[in-house]
Amino acid sequence: MNIRVLQELVAWRKERALREGVDLFRILPNRALEDIARDMPHTKTELTSIKGIKERKYFQYGKEILALVEKHTQREIIETKENISTKEEEASVVSEVGAFLDRVNRALSSCQARIRGEVSSVQHRGRAVYFTIKDRKESATLPCFMWENDRMLSGIQLEEGMEIIVSGFPDVYKPMGKISFRSTTLELVGEGALKAAYEKLKSTLEEEGLMRDDRKRALGDFPRRIGIITSRDGAVIHDFLNNVGKYGFQFFFQDTRVEGQMAVRDLMQAVRNMKSRDLDALVIMRGGGSLESLQAFNNEALIREIVDAPFPVIAAIGHHKDIPLLSLVADITVSTPTAGAQILNTQWEAIQQRLYEIQNTFLYYSTQQIMHSRKKIDAMSSQIEREGARITERFSRIERIFESYVIMMRENIRQKSLFLEHVPEKLFEQQQLAIGSLKKRFEFWQRSLLAHDPHRALQLGYALIRFQGSIVRSVQEISEGDKLEITVCDGIIQVQCKAKTYDKKE
């Protein structure tokens, strides 16, 4: 078996499958590739005799497979017959038309090219598109052929007057003997054209409701199985991995081109691969770029591929001005890989946060329980204290009153005793005083008595005249003939009034 041929066939099949957007075995099964590498067929008969390759497959891939095998055969011939010029040999050999054109086509298939031109005519015929591009300056036209499938992948609706770049190789269509350019990809030229195509697709998708929020899927709880589609090169994947938390994520990464026409095929195949896995989310990432460099993410076929994914799609695609349409349709849209990583972290961080909160709540309740009991005890003890204080207070009040009474009484006693102490002294003083004054009075009285003693007067010669026992002081008190008593100092003289005379003064 020719291993190099098998390797090339595998690579060719991969490219083919990507381009057509189908699984590998739909192109050709492994067994058929191995048979080709073993048998090294050179003709249609030889090739169709291999199991799995019938008319239809031959029509689709026959030429490419034969060219691939032929290339190796030729290389081997060159290697083994180094001294022989194959070209000269071939030139001298007479060929049939078909065989010659096969040879031409084999040679032409290596003329891979990217050609710029203006679309001058377009014809859709079933699964193929025939169109012509012309040079903008000189008079030159190139008929082109393209599979409808390839055109759809390119995401470009061909219109006359449109300026495009076609990629592919020239090929002679044997029945007509006419050359045509077998295009594999199409690109729009110019910012204006790109912008117009962008706006057109945008409004289509919008009308279909694909950008509506209610269509979009939310990230489920605790995402763990995550698909990643981006380029292995560049900072994007590193930024993402550096910022995603260590929460036990399972990442399924597929390296894809993220720019240029082949990117669409890569991305589509990758999305399909991801769809076959049980993922919680798919992250599609790319660093920032211009509208032109982000064309792959404005591709209709790719966008439709993610719309019906069974998991939410996170788009983390940087952009200058126009948001890539894929980002608008994606379930969650961010513009950096870091933000994409954070989206995945969010729930894990939130649950960690919630756990902290719950822990604090528990702490709060358990302390509260203790505090509550303590407060109760405190309240009770202070109540007891208060009651106790009330009793002691009453007691001390009584005590104070009692004390004040004692003091009062003591003072009273003191005063009384003080008084009593001085009483005899006073009494004596007063007595003395009284006696003194009495004595003086007596003396006075004595003197008075002495002075007024009638006896003394009588001795001096004064006499007392009484009439009928009473002292006579006036003439008028007696009449003539009245018998009067005259008392002198040594007795009484009885007399009778003979006449009375009044004092002349009166």
Add this chain to the structure above:
Amino acid sequence: MTKKNEDNLTLSLQKLESIVNWFESQEEVDVEEGLKKIREGAELIQSSRKRFKEVENEFEEIRNVLEKE
């Protein structure tokens, strides 16, 4: 590792939330009952925390390979 871990986490969280709700709904928390719940919750928190102890991420690259028919 399987989804089981996450299910446990969800379940633990649900239980924890219900304990929190219980506490919040009680006018007067019964001390014995409360402490029992807190002990139960503490265990759940501890086991949930384990899930966050630096679980390394796994990384697998997918290729469109021959074997993948």
